[in-house]
Amino acid sequence: xxxxxxxxxxxxxxxxxxxxxxxxxxxxxxxxxxxxxxxxxxxxxxxxxxxxxxxxxxxxxxxxxxxxxxxxxxxxxxxxxxxxxxxxxxxxxxxxxxxxxxxxxxxxxxxxxxxxxxxxxxxxxxxxxxxxxxxxxxxxxxxxxxxxxxxxxxxxxxxxxxxxxxxxxxxxxxxxxxxxxxxxxxxxxxxxxxxxxxxxxxxxxxxxxxxxxxxxxxxxxxxxxxxxxxxxxxxxxxxxxxxxxxxxxxxxxxxxxxxxxxxxxxxxxxxxxxxxxxxxxxxxxxxxxxxxxxxxxxxxxxxxxxxxxxxxxxxxxxxxxxx
Ligand code: ADP
Numbered sequence: 001x002x003x004x005x006x007x008x009x010x011x012x013x014x015x016x017x018x019x020x021x022x023x024x025x026x027x028x029x030x031x032x033x034x035x036x037x038x039x040x041x042x043x044x045x046x047x048x049x050x051x052x053x054x055x056x057x058x059x060x061x062x063x064x065x066x067x068x069x070x071x072x073x074x075x076x077x078x079x080x081x082x083x084x085x086x087x088x089x090x091x092x093x094x095x096x097x098x099x100x101x102x103x104x105x106x107x108x109x110x111x112x113x114x115x116x117x118x119x120x121x122x123x124x125x126x127x128x129x130x131x132x133x134x135x136x137x138x139x140x141x142x143x144x145x146x147x148x149x150x151x152x153x154x155x156x157x158x159x160x161x162x163x164x165x166x167x168x169x170x171x172x173x174x175x176x177x178x179x180x181x182x183x184x185x186x187x188x189x190x191x192x193x194x195x196x197x198x199x200x201x202x203x204x205x206x207x208x209x210x211x212x213x214x215x216x217x218x219x220x221x222x223x224x225x226x227x228x229x230x231x232x233x234x235x236x237x238x239x240x241x242x243x244x245x246x247x248x249x250x251x252x253x254x255x256x257x258x259x260x261x262x263x264x265x266x267x268x269x270x271x272x273x274x275x276x277x278x279x280x281x282x283x284x285x286x287x288x289x290x291x292x293x294x295x296x297x298x299x300x301x302x303x304x305x306x307x308x309x310x311x312x313x314x315x316x317x318x319x320x321x322x323x
Contacts, residue, residue: 001032001095001096001119001279001280002032002033002093002095003032003033003034003035003092003093003094003095003096004023004027004032004033004034004035004094004095004096004097004098004276004279005034005035005036005037005044005049005089005094005096005097005098006020006023006024006034006035006036006037006052006068006097006098006100007036007037007038007040007041007043007044007068007097007098007099007100008020008040008066008068008069008070008100008101008125009040009041009070009071009072009073009099009100009101009102009104009105009108010040010070010072010101010102010104010105010125010126011070011101011102011126011127011256012064012065012066012070012125012256013125013126013127013137013138013139013140013142013143013256014064014065014127014138014139014142014143014256014257014258014259014260014261014264015125015138015139015142015260015264015265015267015268016065016066016068016070016100016125016138016139016268017057017060017061017063017064017065017066017067017260017268018060018061018138018260018264018265018268018269018272019100019123019125019138019268019269019271019272019275020036020057020060020066020067020068020100020272021057021060021061021269021272022268022269022270022271022272022273022275022276023098023272023275023276024036024052024053024054024056024057025054025057026272026273026275026276026277027276028053028054030276030280032096032276032279032280033051034051034052034053035049035050035051035052035092035094036049036050036051036052036056036067036068037049037068038050038068038069039068039069039070039071039073040068040069040070040071040072040073040101040105041071041073041075041076041081041085041105041108042071042072042073042075042076043068043069043071044076044085044088044089045073045075045076045081045084045085045088047088049088049092061260061265061269062259062260062265063259063260064142064256064257064258064259064260065257066100070101076108076112077108077111079115082111082112082115082116083115085112086112086115086116086118089118094118095117095118095119096118096119096120096121096279097109097118097119097120097121098120098121098123098272098275098276098279099120099121099122099123100122100123100125100138101122101123101125101126102124102125102126102128102131103131103303103304103305105122106122106287106300106303109122109285109300110285110300110301113284113285113300119279119282119283119284119285120284120285120300121275121278121279121283121285121286121287121288122286122287122288122300122303123138123268123271123272123275123287123288124136124137124138124271124287124289125137125138125139126138126139126140127139127140127142127143127170127177127255127256128140128170128171128172128173128174128176128177129174129176129177129306130173130174130176130305130306130307131287131289131303131304131305131306132298132302132303132304132305132306133287133289133291133296133298133302133303134287134289134290134291134296135289135290135291135292136263136267136289136290138260138264138267138268138271139256139260139264140176140177140264141260141261141263141264142258142259142260142261142264143170143177143255143256144176144177144180144181144184145261146251146254146255146257146258147169147170147177147181147251147255148181148184148185150167150249150251150254151167151181151185151187151218151220151251152185154167154249155185155218158216158218158247159216161245162215162216162245163215163216163245163246163247164206164215164216164217164219164237164244164245164246164247165217165218165219165246165247165248165249166219166221166230166233166234166237166246166247166248166249167218167219167220167221167230167248167249167250167251168221168222168223168229168230168231168248168249168250168251169181169220169221169222169223169251169255170222170223170251170252170255170256171192171193171222171223171224172193172222172223172224173193173224173305173307174192174193174194174222174224174305174306175190175191175192175193175194175195175222175224175225175310176310177222177255178190178191178192178220178221178222178225179192179310179314181220182218182220182318183314183317183318183321185218185220186218186321186322187218187219187220187318187322188205188209188217188218188219188322189202189205189217189218189219189220189318189322190219190220190221190315190318191219191220191221191222191225191227191233192222192225192310193222193224193225193226194307194310195310195315196226197225197226197227197233199227199233199236202219202233202237203236203237203240203241206237206241206244207240207241210241210244215244219233221233223250229250230248230249230250231248231250234246234247234248267290270290270295271288271289271290274288274295275288278297283297285299285300285301286298286299286300287299287300287302287303
């Protein structure tokens with residue numbers, strides 16, 4: 001490769017900027033021409049493509065969001081759309097593409113690389129940590145730390161008023177944010193999509209705690225919990241325990257933003273550097289992850305969502321430590 005491009009796609013996550021910076025600076029270090037594509041595949045189709053020098057990524061490593069912006073793009077799902085995308089790259093002789101996004105973005109890259117001679121490299125940019133082939137995804141550590149800080153604050157009120165608090169964190173398909181932030185804040189219960197929610201057992205345990213005057217209870221719920229999120233859980237608790245004071249807090253998008261943590265900046269820098277190394281070494285259509293502190297390269301078509309891998313032992317620890 002001699003000319004490469006980088007884009008961010010799907011949901012944004014803190015640390016994407018650090019990854020863009022690493023791709024741009026590593027590419028320039030090796031004498032490649034590096035281009036940035038605005039708004040993911042949408043900008044690629046619309047030819048929204050710019051040369052990036054080292055200065056264009058100055059002072060962004062600490063910023064959340066993505067300077068390249070991100071979007072979802074229906075047209076890229078069609079062969080005609082992807083042909084347009086290819087033509088725009090070809091016109092500039094770009095033959096390597098780094099895609100920072102989630103598994104949806106990788107599906108798009110797989111289709112694209114089957115049809116056209118463009119080497120695609122995928123980096124996991126998602127707060128959900130639910131991508132196979134990597135122990136870390138760019139943004140998870142920041143999101144989970146934001147959740148912990150917010151829950152700690154709510155806990156003060158919870159404790160002062162002897163209340164049950166049901167706090168909903170992000171995670172439509174994955175419970176990692178709920179599990180990690182729940183353990184770190186001493187939650188009594190953690191409800192995640194990977195496990196069936198036994199609402200009866202939950203109510204029974206709250207009633208038992210009420211009998212022994214333990215009135216403060218923190219329940220952390222992932223938005224994709226099969227019972228239907230924090231509001232549903234609160235509805236049942238209020239119905240069954242009308243005397244209890246139960247409150248709901250939905251943390252929402254604060255979890256997606258903010259300055260990336262040191263860990264997210266570190267893994268984004270490392271992954272971005274290795275994405276360019278891959279292109280230089282002639283690797284094509286691979287996902288770059290980190291496992292057991294080593295780089296892990298997986299064919300892009302084999303990378304999907306990580307499912308149901310939450311360790312049972314953690315749930316036992318939650319139970320023991322919250323009693
Ligand atoms: P994420 O990357 O965060 O999982 P999406 O699932 O929205 O986010 O995917 C991002 C974009 O990737 C989509 O808007 C679309 O342009 C592209 N994409 C996703 N799946 C496919 C597919 N099967 N074929 C082609 N493009 C796809």
